Amino acid sequence: MKERISRLSALLRAGEISSVELTKKYIAEIERSNPVLNAYVHATFETALAQAEGADKRLKEGHAPLLCGIPMTLKDNISTKGLETTCCSKILENYRPFYDATVWKKLQAEGAVLLGKTNMDEFAMGSTCETSCYGAALNPRDTSRVPGGSSGGGAAAVCAGLAAYAVGSDTGGSIRQPAAFCGIVGLKPTYGAVSRYGLIAYGSSLDQIGPLTASVKDAAIVFDAISGYDARDNTSENVPMPAVTPALGRDVKGLRIGVAEEYFEGIGAEIRAPIERALAFFEANGAKIVRFSLPELKLALPVYYIIACAEASSNLGRYDGIRFGYQAKKYTTVDDMIITVRSEAFGKEVKRRIMLGSYVLSSGYYDAYYKKARSLRERIVGAFSAAFEKCDVMLAPTAPNTAFPLHYSGSNMIETYLSDVCTVPVNIAGVPSVSIPCGTDKAGMPVGMQFIGRKFGEADILNAAYFFEQNGDSGVPEPEGGGQL
Amino acid sequence: MSEKRKYEMVVGLETHVELSTKTKIFCSCTTAFGGAPNTHCCPVCTGMPGTLPLLNKKVVEYAVRAGLATHGKINHLCRMDRKNYVYPDLPKAYQISQSDQPISVGGYVELDSGKHIRLHHIHIEEDAGKLVHENGSTYIDYNRGGVPLIEIVSEPDISSPEEAKEYMTKLQILMRYIGVSDCKMQEGSMRCDVNVSLRPWGQKEYGTRAEIKNMNSMNFVVKALNYEYERQADLLDSGEKVTQDTLRYDEETSTTALMRRKEDAQDYRYFPEPDILSFRISDAFIGKVQGGMPELPMAKKKRYLASGISEQIVEDLYKYRRVTDFLDETVRLGGNMQKAATLITGTVYALLATEEDKENFDIPVTPGDFAQLVKYVDDNKVDFTVARKTLQKMVKEGGRLSDYIRASDLEDLPDDVLREYCARAIAERPQAVADFKNGRDSAVTSFYGPVKKQLQGRNINIKQIDAVLRDLLSKM
Structure with missing residues (x-):
């Protein structure tokens, strides 16, 4: 019973449960589990119940959209009018936006019920959820481990049944990696497919909002609801985006699945084996495996850190304690006030990336770092286009490892940065990718694999993922909560 | 210039001109000047987290107009860039501006001497708020934040304070003509940064320059440059070096x-604005803008001079687009x-107190009526003095020309009536x-005077009156 949305939607329509009742169940579950998991950082139960009441009305009137009345969660970096949106940073403490992110507007129009805002690495910088100013969220499959990051809270919430689905953001893997760590589905859409208006920026040219769900179909449904051109976002693309949900369920005969060998370099057997099994499964079902080399993948990690940090250093300049958020208690001059606010309220990782980004943009170093990274980025974009002439989708590991133990990455910074190696290339190239569970390691922790597609090739990758989910065997136990709710 | 000027002055100006678009550059807030603090702003122009800029197409159009009016080459592929610096009036801590791919490249402004x-x-950018x-x-007022600006960057071709002033005047006239800005320096809709250096006459290399920031009056620019000349010349004379400092004018x-020394110069860490994609400006668009361009002031000035209007009158006319439009239309209608031109600068201007009044040239007289009045004068049907008085009344009180000058006034006066007027005048003055x-x-x-008085504005040739008077007198 992985498919939560269509199932819950059917129950709601049949009147077997009301949205208010469903919401109350989720609230009870959150109240029970969240003190341990720390998936939610801001609960919005009151507004959730009001939204549920509204949804029940619409459901009674008939013709309610699929997502109507279904409780969900948003990552804490998606702006919600009047509701705390803090990026899990002390610098945005008590910040309540004056406006709604386009994604949240769209979901409200669908009748979504927002249970709360979920935990994340501060400003989405990190891959463990441990840089959150509210403390780390825990992995529901093993609470001695991280849920991944940065959308760790959303992944944990979906995994533990504390929300039907979550909406997160992915700058260098922040949806897919936690999805892999928690054994759920995470979709990073094509850059420009989902409006970024209201998403508090980390790396603007890389950030993209997407769903974290219990099933591929759920991801498709949420994607259909939140995607589409938005005149408020100049980087959103004004192209026809046919719904992808109806495209699921095709077979994979003749599907060309590309395997770029660089994605597997240095990947241990525990990750590699389930993916090879999945490839064999696809081949047995008529897909064609195309193996090739994509040397540009090796450039992606440094290019990612340069571009993301450069953009972040500029994007985060606005947090000065003047108009919102954390305020300095004592200061002498304006400069002193701004320095005090930023010194006291930004976490270590954020400071590190601001410094890195300022450095690569500074005069004298710009050409060697930022400019070079931009030109290499174009090469990577070109390499992906060329690769998609040889194949329809690519299959790759989502992460070189399964979920880290808690407190591991703090003392293993470089290793943690390097663990983004599999996820960052698609952000650089602007193409879509969906991570689904494909196996487990010795400890029983889920392993994720990602299908990567052409720009606006969401239907292709979701269909391949759906085929595996329906017909293959990942051996990953279903996330909790799906059955009972 | 005093005799002391042993150095050549080299000046380049960065002029900021606020565009008169109705809405801001990246959001739909009004650009209206004034307003209670923080009432002309929204999440976008106050840089609230998560907001995104949307480039106002009118801003691009106005900048293209400015580029074409200054004979620049319009870039087909333009890009916005971020200029990062921290100041409380800049809510995002970066200004969205343009660096490598601005709207217009090259071009020139022509001075009266013919010098270019x-x-x-020319690039577009957003203005900051105000402290x-x-x-x-x-306190911070963000009303001005996000108001569109163009920055017009000159080459260091200006060689005196007077030339700097003339360049600014010419720019001001030009920008007003093409309708992109009101260029009111006192309201800050035109302001400039002045780069100035000295070098011995004949030397090719430029000297070290100082930059005077944020000048909001042409007279201040002249004064500041004169002061800088003395300051830098003294330094050079005494063998010291000018340092590349940023200055403020007191x-x-x-x-x-x-204000700050070179070593404290800001590193703006420019990089391409990721929230706004590079945009194309098509030839068709440029053609359309070019097609809507008025005759430019210098061309107009040359045309007026060629038509024989005196230099002083041309000077008073050509700077005001509306005045020249009115004049040209008058001429087209046969005036x-x-x-x-004489009636406008002599009579109408007397009633327009300020520069702004002339700029607006909001008078209740149609070019058609004005052309008719000029024709009456030309055909000797109305005396010039009468024409002036009539025009004055029309400007002050409004109404049509026909309300002031009746058709019967313009008919030829029957001979016997004129004789009667003359006889009366003679009888009154033994x-x-x-x-x-x-x-x-x-004595004739x-x-x-007494005859004219009876004519009540009717324009009778004085020779004709003289002849009748002499005839009557000879018969006495």
């Missing part, structure tokens, strides 16, 4: 003061250009008659 001040480029210091506190003392009879020929002129 070349332009480096208000009151009772020991500082209005009270007419001097410049150090004599020189007479029309002393003058006696003088005339005693051989003082000029003393009847002109």
Whole structure:
């Protein structure tokens, strides 16, 4: 019973449960589990119940959209009018936006019920959820481990049944990696497919909002609801985006699945084996495996850190304690006030990336770092286009490892940065990718694999993922909560 | 310039011109000047987290207009860039501007001497908010934040304070003509940064320059440059070096003061704005903008001079687009250009108190009526003095020309009526008659006035009146 949305939607329509009742169940579950998991950082139960009441009305009137009345969660970096949106940073403490992110507007129009805002690495910088100013969220499959990051809270919430689905953001893997760590589905859409208006920026040219769900179909449904051109976002693309949900369920005969060998370099057997099994499964079902080399993948990690940090250093300049958020208690001059606010309220990782980004943009170093990274980025974009002439989708590991133990990455910074190696290339190239569970390691922790597609090739990758989910065997136990709710 | 000027002055200007689009550059807030603090703003122009800029197409159009008016080359592929710096009036801590791919490249502004001040480029950017210091506190008003600007960057082709002033005046006239800005320096809709260096005459290399920031008056620019000349010349004379500093101008003392030294210069860490995609400006668009361009002021000035209007009158006319439009339309409708120009600068201007009044040229007289009035003068049907008085009344009180000058006034006066007027004038002045009879020929002129008075504005040739008077007198 992985498919939560269509199932819950059917129950709601049949009147077997009301949205208010469903919401109350989720609230009870959150109240029970969240003190341990720390998936939610801001609960919005009151507004959730009001939204549920509204949804029940619409459901009674008939013709309610699929997502109507279904409780969900948003990552804490998606702006919600009047509701705390803090990026899990002390610098945005008590910040309540004056406006709604386009994604949240769209979901409200669908009748979504927002249970709360979920935990994340501060400003989405990190891959463990441990840089959150509210403390780390825990992995529901093993609470001695991280849920991944940065959308760790959303992944944990979906995994533990504390929300039907979550909406997160992915700058260098922040949806897919936690999805892999928690054994759920995470979709990073094509850059420009989902409006970024209201998403508090980390790396603007890389950030993209997407769903974290219990099933591929759920991801498709949420994607259909939140995607589409938005005149408020100049980087959103004004192209026809046919719904992808109806495209699921095709077979994979003749599907060309590309395997770029660089994605597997240095990947241990525990990750590699389930993916090879999945490839064999696809081949047995008529897909064609195309193996090739994509040397540009090796450039992606440094290019990612340069571009993301450069953009972040500029994007985060606005947090000065003047108009919102954390305020300095004592200061002498304006400069002193701004320095005090930023010194006291930004976490270590954020400071590190601001410094890195300022450095690569500074005069004298710009050409060697930022400019070079931009030109290499174009090469990577070109390499992906060329690769998609040889194949329809690519299959790759989502992460070189399964979920880290808690407190591991703090003392293993470089290793943690390097663990983004599999996820960052698609952000650089602007193409879509969906991570689904494909196996487990010795400890029983889920392993994720990602299908990567052409720009606006969401239907292709979701269909391949759906085929595996329906017909293959990942051996990953279903996330909790799906059955009972 | 005093004799002391042993150095050549090299000046380049970065002029900021606020565009008069209705809405801001990246959101739909109004650009209206004034307004209660923080009432003309929204999440976008106050840089709230998560908001995104949307480039106002009108801003691009206005900048293209400015580029074409200064003979620049319009870039087909333009890009916005971020200029990062921290200041409380800049809510995002970066200004969205343009660096490598601005709207317009090159071009020039022509001075009266025929000299061209070349332009480096024209780019678009957003204005910052304003800090208000009151009772020991500082407040921020974001109303101006996000108002569109163009920055017009000149080459260092200006070689005197007077040339700097003329360049600015020419730019101001030009920008007003093409309708992109009101260029009101006192309201800050035109302001400039002045780069100035000295070098010995004949030397090719530029000297080290100082930059005077944020000048909001042309007279201050002149004063600041004169002061800088002295300051830098003294340094050079005594063998010291000019340092590449940023200065501010002190209005009270007419001097410049150090703002920051070169080593404290900001590193703006420019990089391409990721929230706005590069955009194309098509030839078709450029063609359309070019097609809508008025005749430019310098061309107009040359045309007026060629038509024989005096230099002083041309100078008073050509700077005001609306005045020249009015004049040109008058001429098109058959009015004599020189007479029309004289009536405008002599009579209408007397009633327009300020520069702004002339700029607006909001008078209740149609070019059609004005052309008709000029034609009456030209055809000797209305006396010039009467025409002036009529025009004055029309400007003040409004109404049509026909309300002031009736058709019957313009009909030829029957001979017997004129004779009657003349006879009456003679009868009233026996002393003058006696003088005339005693051989003082000029005494005849003393009847002109009384006759004219009876004509009530009707324009009768004085020779005709003179002839009738003499005829009557000879018969006495």
